[in-house]
Amino acid sequence: MLTKVTIDDVNDGVMNPVEPFLRSDRMPHIWCPGCGIGTTVNSFARALIESKIDLQSLALVSGIGCTGRVAGYMKLDSFHTTHGRAIPFATGLKLANPKLNVVVYSGDGDLSAIGGNHLIHAARRNIDLKVICVNNLIYAMTGGQTAPTTPGHATTSTNPYGTFEPAFNLPHLVEAAGAVYVARWTTFHVRQLARSISEAFQKKGFSFIEVISPCPTLYQRRNKMGDGLDTMKYYKEKSKVKNGAPTSEVGLTLNGEIAVGKFVDRDRPDYQTMMRGQYVEALGERYIDEMETECVCG
Amino acid sequence: MKADPRGVLTGTHFLDGDHACCEGALAAGARFAAGYPITPSTEVVERFAARVPTVGGSFIQMEDELAASITLQGAVWGGAKAFTVTSGPGFSLMMEHIGYAAMTETPCVFVDVQRGGPSTGLPTLPAQADMMQARWGSHGDYEIIALCPNSPQECFDLTIKAFNLAEEFRVPVMFMMDEVVGHMTEKVVIPPADQIEVVPRKHTHKSVEDYLPYETNGDMVPEMAHAGEGYKFHVTGLTHDERGYPNMTPQIQDKLVRRLQNKIRTAVDRITMTEEDGIEGADVVVVSYGITSRVAQRAIELARGRGVKVGKLRLITAWPFPEKKIAELAGRVKAFVVPELNLGQMVREVERAAAGKAKTFAVSHAGGGVHNPDEILNAIVEASRC
Amino acid sequence: MAKGHVAIVVERCKACGFCVEFCPTHVLALSSAFNSRGYHPPHVVHPEKCSGCDLCGMYCPDFAIYGVKNPGVKSPEGSGGEK
Numbered sequence: 001m002l003t004k005v006t007i008d009d010v011n012d013g014v015m016n017p018v019e020p021f022l023r024s025d026r027m028p029h030i031w032c033p034g035c036g037i038g039t040t041v042n043s044f045a046r047a048l049i050e051s052k053i054d055l056q057s058l059a060l061v062s063g064i065g066c067t068g069r070v071a072g073y074m075k076l077d078s079f080h081t082t083h084g085r086a087i088p089f090a091t092g093l094k095l096a097n098p099k100l101n102v103v104v105y106s107g108d109g110d111l112s113a114i115g116g117n118h119l120i121h122a123a124r125r126n127i128d129l130k131v132i133c134v135n136n137l138i139y140a141m142t143g144g145q146t147a148p149t150t151p152g153h154a155t156t157s158t159n160p161y162g163t164f165e166p167a168f169n170l171p172h173l174v175e176a177a178g179a180v181y182v183a184r185w186t187t188f189h190v191r192q193l194a195r196s197i198s199e200a201f202q203k204k205g206f207s208f209i210e211v212i213s214p215c216p217t218l219y220q221r222r223n224k225m226g227d228g229l230d231t232m233k234y235y236k237e238k239s240k241v242k243n244g245a246p247t248s249e250v251g252l253t254l255n256g257e258i259a260v261g262k263f264v265d266r267d268r269p270d271y272q273t274m275m276r277g278q279y280v281e282a283l284g285e286r287y288i289d290e291m292e293t294e295c296v297c298g
Numbered sequence: 299m300k301a302d303p304r305g306v307l308t309g310t311h312f313l314d315g316d317h318a319c320c321e322g323a324l325a326a327g328a329r330f331a332a333g334y335p336i337t338p339s340t341e342v343v344e345r346f347a348a349r350v351p352t353v354g355g356s357f358i359q360m361e362d363e364l365a366a367s368i369t370l371q372g373a374v375w376g377g378a379k380a381f382t383v384t385s386g387p388g389f390s391l392m393m394e395h396i397g398y399a400a401m402t403e404t405p406c407v408f409v410d411v412q413r414g415g416p417s418t419g420l421p422t423l424p425a426q427a428d429m430m431q432a433r434w435g436s437h438g439d440y441e442i443i444a445l446c447p448n449s450p451q452e453c454f455d456l457t458i459k460a461f462n463l464a465e466e467f468r469v470p471v472m473f474m475m476d477e478v479v480g481h482m483t484e485k486v487v488i489p490p491a492d493q494i495e496v497v498p499r500k501h502t503h504k505s506v507e508d509y510l511p512y513e514t515n516g517d518m519v520p521e522m523a524h525a526g527e528g529y530k531f532h533v534t535g536l537t538h539d540e541r542g543y544p545n546m547t548p549q550i551q552d553k554l555v556r557r558l559q560n561k562i563r564t565a566v567d568r569i570t571m572t573e574e575d576g577i578e579g580a581d582v583v584v585v586s587y588g589i590t591s592r593v594a595q596r597a598i599e600l601a602r603g604r605g606v607k608v609g610k611l612r613l614i615t616a617w618p619f620p621e622k623k624i625a626e627l628a629g630r631v632k633a634f635v636v637p638e639l640n641l642g643q644m645v646r647e648v649e650r651a652a653a654g655k656a657k658t659f660a661v662s663h664a665g666g667g668v669h670n671p672d673e674i675l676n677a678i679v680e681a682s683r684c
Numbered sequence: 685m686a687k688g689h690v691a692i693v694v695e696r697c698k699a700c701g702f703c704v705e706f707c708p709t710h711v712l713a714l715s716s717a718f719n720s721r722g723y724h725p726p727h728v729v730h731p732e733k734c735s736g737c738d739l740c741g742m743y744c745p746d747f748a749i750y751g752v753k754n755p756g757v758k759s760p761e762g763s764g765g766e767k
Contacts, residue, residue, distance in 0.1 A: 016691070016741060016750040023532070026543060028746060033698035033723070038745030046742070059525040061372070072532055072544060077525040079375065080534035080544075081368060082398055088332075088365035092372025092380070093525055095356050096330055100376065100526050121361040190742040228745075229701040279351045288304075288354035293377050295302035295327035298498035 018045040023075050030069065034228015036187030036213030037067055040134055041074070043190050043211075044105070047197035058101045061090040063110035065141045066215075067134040070105045084114030087122045090129050096291060098272055101201065102128070108135040108210075109147040112168050116148070123177035126205045128270045132197065133170065133208065136215035137252075144218030151254040155222045169251040174208040175264050181207035182247065182264035186235035187214065189260060196262060205270040212258060223254075301325050301458075301494035305353050308490045315453040315480040316341035319409060319473070320349065321488060322457025323381055327496055328407075329355025330380040332369035334362055334388060337421040338477040339411035342383040363388040367395035371404045375533065377524040379461060379499075381407035385477075386415045389428055389435070397436030398535050399470035400558060403512070403520060405499065407460045409473040411480040412588075412639075414665040424477035425665025426588055427640035432472040433617045439555045441562035443569055444472040444617035446587040450484045456614065462497035463569060467561060468519050474616060476639065478589040478668060506530070511542040512554075518561035562618055570623070571614035576602070580609030581632045582681045585624075585648050587613040589668055590637050597637075597674035606682045608635075616644060624651035633681035637661035637674045657684050688736015688753045690728060696748035697725035703740035703749050709733035712740065 018041070031037050048055065055076060062071035064083035071078035081089045086104045094102045104111075111119050111133050122129060138156060139145040145158040148168045155162055171182045181203050185193040193211060200207035214220055214231035225231060235258060242250070243261040250259035269277070279287040305324035313321070320342045323331070329350065333343035347357040355378065360366040363384055370380040384392060389410045399406055412428050414420025428435075432444045443463050447456045453475060460471040502509050502521035511531040512520045520540075523529040536544035537551045562569070573591075576598075577583060586594040591612045601608045611627070613620070624634070624647075633656055636645035645660040652658055661677045663669050690711065697719060704712045704726055711734045715727035726749065728734070734751065741750030 014691075014752045016693075016747060017738070018741070018747055018750075022747060023543075028696045028698070028721075028748075031745060034700040034702075035745055038747065039702070039743055042742050042744070042747070055530075056528045057526055059376075072534060075530050077527075077530055078532045079372075079525075080532070080536065082394055082535060085364065085368045085395070088360060088369040089372035091358070091360075091365075092330070092332060092369035092374075093376040094372075095358060095369075096373035096376030096378040096380070097524070097526050117361055118365055121365075187745075190739075194742075227700075229705055232702060232705070232743075275356070283351060286352045288352060290354055291329050291356060291378060292302065292304065292354040295305065295329065295496070296377060296379055296499050297501045298299040 017049060018042055021045045021048065021074055021076070023073055026073055029073050031066060032217045034214055034216040035066070036136070036228065037070065037134055039187040039190060040132065040193065040211050040213065041070060043193040044132065044197055046194040047201065050194065051198045051201040053101055053201055057099055058103065059093050061086045061093065061102065061104050063106040063115060065107040065110045065139070067105065067107035068110060084110055085118065086110065087115060087118040087129065087131070091122060091127050094128060104129055104131045106133065108133060108137065108149040108170070109139045112148045112170060119174065120177040123174050123179045123206045123208070125271045126178055126180060126268050128204050128272065129206055130197070130200045131206070131208045133210045134213050135170065135210050136213045136219055138215050138219040140215045140218055144222060151252055153254055154219070167252065169247065170210050171250050171263050172247040175247045178206065178268070179208045179264060180205035180266050180268050183262040184210040184212070184250065185260050186212040186239055186258060188232050188235040188239065205268055299496055299498050301491040301496045302327060303491035306491040306494060307488050309488055311486045311488065312483060313450050313486045314341070314483045315447065315450045315475055316411065317345050318450040318453040318486045319457050319475065320345040322454040323407070323461065324349060324353060325488065325494055326379065326458040326461035328379045328381055328461060329353065330370065330373040330378040331357050331382060332360050332366040332373070332380070333357070333383050334360055334366045336385045336388045338413055338480050339383045339385045339409065342409060363391040367392035367408070368398065370406055371395065371399055374404050374406050375525050381409060383409040383411070385411050385413045386419060386428055387417070389431065393435040396442070396470050397438060397440060400436070400440035400442060401535050402533050403468035404470065405464040405468050407457070407464055407471050407473055409475065411475040411477060413477050420666050422477065423666045424589060424668065425639045426476055426590065427643065427665060429474065429616060429640065429643040432474055439559060441559050442470055442472055442617055443467065443562065443615065444474050446474045446613060446616050447479055448588050448591045448612070449479065450482060450486050453479065454486050454488060458494060458496065462495070465497040465499050467565070468500065468522065469562065472617070474588065476588050510540045512538060513540040514557065518557050566618045566620065566622070569615055569618060570620045572620065572623070573610070573612035573614060575610040577609035577611065577627070579607055581607045582635055582678055583609040583611050583627055583631050584635045584637070584674070584678060585611045585613065586637050587616055587644065590639055593669045593671055594637055594674050596671040597678060600671060600675050601678040604679070606678055608678050608682070613644070619647045619651070621647070621651035624648055625653065628652035628655035631656050633657040633659060633684055635659045635661060635674065635677045635681050637663070637669055637677070639663050639665045639668065657681065685754060686732050686734045688734045688751050689731065690734060690740060690749055690751045692725055693748045694719045694725045696746045697723055698746050699723040699725065700745060702743040702745065706743050707740055708737065709735060
């Protein structure tokens with residue numbers, strides 16, 4: 001029995017809760033069968049619904065890569081920028097219009113390799129951004145090259161004899177740089193991920209949520225780890241929830257335990273609060289807080 | 299529309315080019331800058347950092363030029379007029395994002411206070427060797443506009459013009475200063491705000507349902523929206539169609555890239571600004587720009603004193619290059635003399651446009667100082683004898 | 685009557701198998717039918733066991749399936765569908 005509908009059917013007046021957030025005219029998307037990026041988008045959409053975020057105030061910024069394509073598939077003010085530079089673009093958006101809720105949705109290579117410098121400085125400054133880092137441990141879009149997050153002894157197209165570089169422990173990196181909210185889940189943890197994203201929306205400051213996700217076409221296939229479903233079962237088996245764990249202890253290995261949970265949740269004044277405070281102290285009434293916009297459009 | 303008085307420092311000032319450029323940006327309505335320190339440009343953003351908190355805007359010093367050149371674009375899409383400032387090595391780093399601005403049609407200004415190169419070169423000494431880079435520095439087919447001031451007063455006036463052109467054409471504008479113009483101090487008159495014309499952003503008035511971010515109607519410049527206004531539009535550096543969606547086919551590529559080119563090329567006459575003197579009946583025309591044009595002025599006077607019929611053509615707009623003007627002149631003069639603080643860049647454009655109808659004499663100089671007027675004078679005299 | 689039912693957008697499915705695996709009550713199985721891209725979409729084999737929890741929808745990377753609570757059926761979280 002095949003109960004099939006098209007997206008034009010509203011099925012008893014009910015449609016997919018994610019659908020209003022999608023550019024339906026661009027479906028089906030380009031992500032591979034078993035890729036986890038679409039699953040993270042479900043969690044993101046749920047978080048948007050639950051936190052009752054005003055969608056008009058939401059801006060989404062992506063870099064380049066498979067995860068970078070998220071911006072193009074979501075029906076929001078969305079920006080597909082250059083490789084590694086989603087965070088500085090997002091910073092400009094936020095500073096020009098502080099009322100925006102700015103989300104950076106990008107991949108591990110984009111954010112921690114070419115974008116690494118911007119990642120640590122934005123965390124240092126505590127810019128009010130929510131960063132969702134989909135970590136598939138590889139450079140997927142370009143065909144499966146080694147990423148700074150690829151665990152040791154994995155096979156990739158640029159390490160055909162196996163990687164030998166230590167990998168980044170991203171939660172540890174961003175905590176050290178200054179992030180106020182750091183969590184990691186996998187694409188198996190759909191509800192927890194949605195909850196973490198909702199929590200990040202309640203925080204002011206630099207929030208970083210890492211989501212471990214399958215790349216069945218490249219990472220899993222080259223390392224003979226099965227397909228997307230096998231990987232999801234692997235995540236279910238190997239994940240251990242360790243809320244509050246020291247981030248120095250949550251590094252990933254090729255076949256080892258995956259520590260997930262909320263690792264860091266602290267309070268620090270965000271960049272704009274500090275900026276305002278400094279100017280008020282230095283300039284008093286002469287400081288003009290609002291960026292005037294009449295000089296732009298007339 | 300008229301300039302917003304909050305950003306206009308009306309009065310008579312004694313400023314260097316860098317400082318005047320900052321005031322020009324503020325007068326034009328710029329309320330955001332992202333920068334990274336690099337000699338000899340840093341003073342522009344240092345002044346902006348000091349001024350903008352009391353005008354109503356913000357400045358952020360980013361961790362590198364790669365960041366600065368894209369942060370300003372985020373601010374533009376967030377609703378501000380924005381710019382950045384740099385010199386050679388930083389300009390090179392910004393090239394990818396200049397291409398992004400051209401591709402996404404993000405109106406903004408990139409100031410390059412040129413210094414000796416290549417590489418680290420001469421951080422505190424002038425050159426004009428980034429002129430070709432300004433035009434061709436990023437990958438792919440795209441067009442930009444480039445302006446060359448030759449005085450602190452022009453650093454003020456033409457910065458306003460740069461912002462106006464950026465908004466009119468939704469294009470990144472290169473403001474090509476040089477270290478001498480940036481660091482020379484002269485009288486700068488800043489008029490009252492109601493005497494300063496400022497071009498507003500081409501913001502859409504369409505409804506959310508009707509708006510397509512890259513739809514154009516004849517004038518080749520699409521209407522813009524800002525994040526946070528409910529339009530839910532998509533912007534990408536990938537080849538895209540009118541909906542802003544990636545559409546990577548040869549047909550869409552052709553349509554898009556030709557429009558990006560033609561929106562500038564079909565408006566060359568409107569964009570071109572030159573300063574001309576004594577062109578009628580001239581045997582030789584000196585084509586120059588920036589600080590070199592002031593040295594050339596001296597050489598021209600000396601040559602005229604010797605009876606040479608020499609005209610002056612100062613390029614205020616370097617790009618798009620005024621090829622029609624040069625081509626037309628080439629039919630009437632014997633030769634062009636093109637002094638530049640480089641080993642031959644804009645002279646190639648002159649030569650190309652002249653198409654052999656007139657000779658072209660380059661007066662090259664590797665940079666580090668300005669020409670001696672005699673170098674240019676000798677070239678004028680030689681040119682007049684050909 | 686079952687507490688819920690699923691809707692499947694057949695043309696979007698890429699047969700990854702997540703929904704089949706993670707449905708808590710094993711309502712689904714991959715069918716032998718093909719969509720136009722050659723993938724086997726899931727079909728409902730135990731409709732009576734569907735609770736409308738939408739875990740299938742949360743997992744689906746292709747936005748090709750979602751679960752809906754049947755109206756009028758009492759459940760602890762309240763009635764009606766989601767919007």
